[in-house]
Amino acid sequence: GAGVSQSPRYKVAKRGQDVALRCDPISGHVSLFWYQQALGQGPEFLTYFQNEAQLDKSGLPSDRFFAERPEGSVSTLKIQRTQQEDSAVYLCASSLGLRSYNEQFFGPGTRLTVL
Amino acid sequence: AQKVTQAQTEISVVEKEDVTLDCVYETRDTTYYLFWYKQPPSGELVFLIRRNSFDEQNEISGRYSWNFQKSTSSFNFTITASQVVDSAVYFCALTDYGGSQGNLIFGKGTKLSVKP
Numbered sequence: 001g002a003g004v005s006q007s008p009r010y011k012v013a014k015r016g017q018d019v020a021l022r023c024d025p026i027s028g029h030v031s032l033f034w035y036q037q038a039l040g041q042g043p044e045f046l047t048y049f050q051n052e053a054q055l056d057k058s059g060l061p062s063d064r065f066f067a068e069r070p071e072g073s074v075s076t077l078k079i080q081r082t083q084q085e086d087s088a089v090y091l092c093a094s095s096l097g098l099r100s101y102n103e104q105f106f107g108p109g110t111r112l113t114v115l
Numbered sequence: 116a117q118k119v120t121q122a123q124t125e126i127s128v129v130e131k132e133d134v135t136l137d138c139v140y141e142t143r144d145t146t147y148y149l150f151w152y153k154q155p156p157s158g159e160l161v162f163l164i165r166r167n168s169f170d171e172q173n174e175i176s177g178r179y180s181w182n183f184q185k186s187t188s189s190f191n192f193t194i195t196a197s198q199v200v201d202s203a204v205y206f207c208a209l210t211d212y213g214g215s216q217g218n219l220i221f222g223k224g225t226k227l228s229v230k231p
């Protein structure tokens with residue numbers, strides 16, 4: 001399909017493990033966003049890429065969270081030494097343009113459960 | 116700071132009823148964009164509408180309509196003759212106008228259940 005894909009869809013980790021979440025945006029989309037959605041809450045911004053450049057990481061909750069998009073397409077969100085409070089759905093979104101009014105297309109998310 | 120409030124946590128209606136989902140926002144920007152997204156049980160957020168702060172005209176798309184009132188900082192969403200397939204969580208979101216980033220500020224969502 002031509003939509004945003006994320007993998008894995010579900011991830012269970014033991015506390016202290018490192019995890020890596022992958023996002024494949026729509027081909028040609030310049031902007032890529034990561035959001036965190038806790039149970040019963042709205043998505044909250046984590047970080048933003050314009051092509052390969054990470055222009056905003058102000059939403060990352062701690063230095064255990066790291067994101068990259070080395071070639072300006074696929075992006076990986078890595079969480080080191082996972083904690084129970086990291087349990088959430090992690091959503092990736094991409095948009096064609098650079099402006100705030102461009103529609104963001106969301107992937108299905110990765111549900112992370114930390115035991 | 117920007118903020119979006121969706122006071123209705125859950126709404127339950129019977130099929131064919133009309134339902135309105137409320138959204139109130141706060142921003143210091145004079146120009147901004149408002150969005151509605153639908154999140155079905157599958158989890159993927161689906162874009163429904165975008166409205167810029169310059170345009171206060173109401174919009175209708177099939178059974179969906181949106182009422183934007185700048186004076187009350189509200190952007191309410193009405194579903195007419197609801198159907199079971201409308202059952203989902205609906206999010207209202209806000210972003211600044213024309214900025215070169217555009218991360219969305221979401222409300223907490225309203226879970227709509229439409230019963231047959």
